[in-house]
Amino acid sequence: MAEKTISQEFAKGLWSENPIFRQLLGLCPTLAVTNAVVNGLAMGAATTFVLLFSSIVISSIKKLIPPQVRIASFIVVIATFVTVADRFLAAFFPDISKALGPYVPLIVVNCIILGRQEAFSSKNPVFRSIIDALGMGIGFTISLLILSSIREILGSGTFFGMPLTGAWFKPWLIMILPPGAFFTLGLLMGIFNYLDKKRR
Amino acid sequence: MELVTIFISAVLINNFVLHYFLGICPFLGVSRRIDSAFSMGLAVTFVMTITAIVSWIINHWILIPYHLDYLQIVSFILVIASLVQLVEMFIRKTSPPLYQALGIYLPLITTNCAILGLALLAALKNYGFIQTIIFGLGSGIGFTLAIVLMAGIREQLDMADVPEVLKGPGIALITAGIMALGFLGFTGMLK
Numbered sequence: 001m002a003e004k005t006i007s008q009e010f011a012k013g014l015w016s017e018n019p020i021f022r023q024l025l026g027l028c029p030t031l032a033v034t035n036a037v038v039n040g041l042a043m044g045a046a047t048t049f050v051l052l053f054s055s056i057v058i059s060s061i062k063k064l065i066p067p068q069v070r071i072a073s074f075i076v077v078i079a080t081f082v083t084v085a086d087r088f089l090a091a092f093f094p095d096i097s098k099a100l101g102p103y104v105p106l107i108v109v110n111c112i113i114l115g116r117q118e119a120f121s122s123k124n125p126v127f128r129s130i131i132d133a134l135g136m137g138i139g140f141t142i143s144l145l146i147l148s149s150i151r152e153i154l155g156s157g158t159f160f161g162m163p164l165t166g167a168w169f170k171p172w173l174i175m176i177l178p179p180g181a182f183f184t185l186g187l188l189m190g191i192f193n194y195l196d197k198k199r200r
Numbered sequence: 201m202e203l204v205t206i207f208i209s210a211v212l213i214n215n216f217v218l219h220y221f222l223g224i225c226p227f228l229g230v231s232r233r234i235d236s237a238f239s240m241g242l243a244v245t246f247v248m249t250i251t252a253i254v255s256w257i258i259n260h261w262i263l264i265p266y267h268l269d270y271l272q273i274v275s276f277i278l279v280i281a282s283l284v285q286l287v288e289m290f291i292r293k294t295s296p297p298l299y300q301a302l303g304i305y306l307p308l309i310t311t312n313c314a315i316l317g318l319a320l321l322a323a324l325k326n327y328g329f330i331q332t333i334i335f336g337l338g339s340g341i342g343f344t345l346a347i348v349l350m351a352g353i354r355e356q357l358d359m360a361d362v363p364e365v366l367k368g369p370g371i372a373l374i375t376a377g378i379m380a381l382g383f384l385g386f387t388g389m390l391k
Binding site: 024025031032071076079080083086101102105106108109110111177178179180181182183186187189190193197 | 228273278281371
């Protein structure tokens, strides 16, 4: 693998290695919390936070972790930061915390985070891991925002809870129900592949 | 009666895959062929039921009495990881044919969000001991049902003429959407 520049390291999370559309990682929270933009944003921020701090910790202590127990150690580090994020949301944003329900604790098993630790932070210096984590986290957040904007606008006719469309628009209830999540993500994936193909 | 309700609701109405979106990774990854999908489903059901029991005991006998519920996430995930390892060793020793069937799927289950989701949801819903077991079993069967159905559809889909850009995950997600739509129909079963 050729050495990437810092900006390339950052940008790969946004497009070429986008966690959702390219690597198909972390689909569970993606589908579950994107019925409103606020939830999508909170989820993206929480995941980015956990990803960033676990990357910092793990890339700092990577030499101390015996390879046989590395997965277990990664999970403990990740779970610690998830607990922090969970408690923080519950204390300062109780409404969002309630809306996200079990999906905040479930960040622990979000494959993006464990995947980045295994594939990147455990092999790279701290600074690069921070850049990588930021790129991946922001790529994830942007994808969540796109998905949740589409679903909230079509499904409830609002954006960030503010009414957007007039009374003439009858919201498509299906978009905020589970099937809508699958349809939207499936179609977005098609669009993403189409754009990617055109770019080459 | 209440137990029947919990069971039916876990299998059909609040299906883990199609309603809670848990376990999407194996749902998309291991649903290419019916037999491997079925093995995955079995492995998940097995681990889910055991997890439900163990996590209930930990939650109600250790975490709640000592006011340690903020350690829920850490302790559940550690329990699940070691449980999966233990189950794997146990099956390898006692039943080689079963190990052959489930073998490669067991390690994958550790990072399957459905398992941790089950432990957390059961804790959230404040189920009693028996209810938790039924909930775990039902959720596992619901997962198996969804992944086997999906595999059946995808085997047919291989021969269908799918637009180039939607091939692979795109069409799988849309199929899952249609399935979720069908499962919505079960909502009316319980009031």
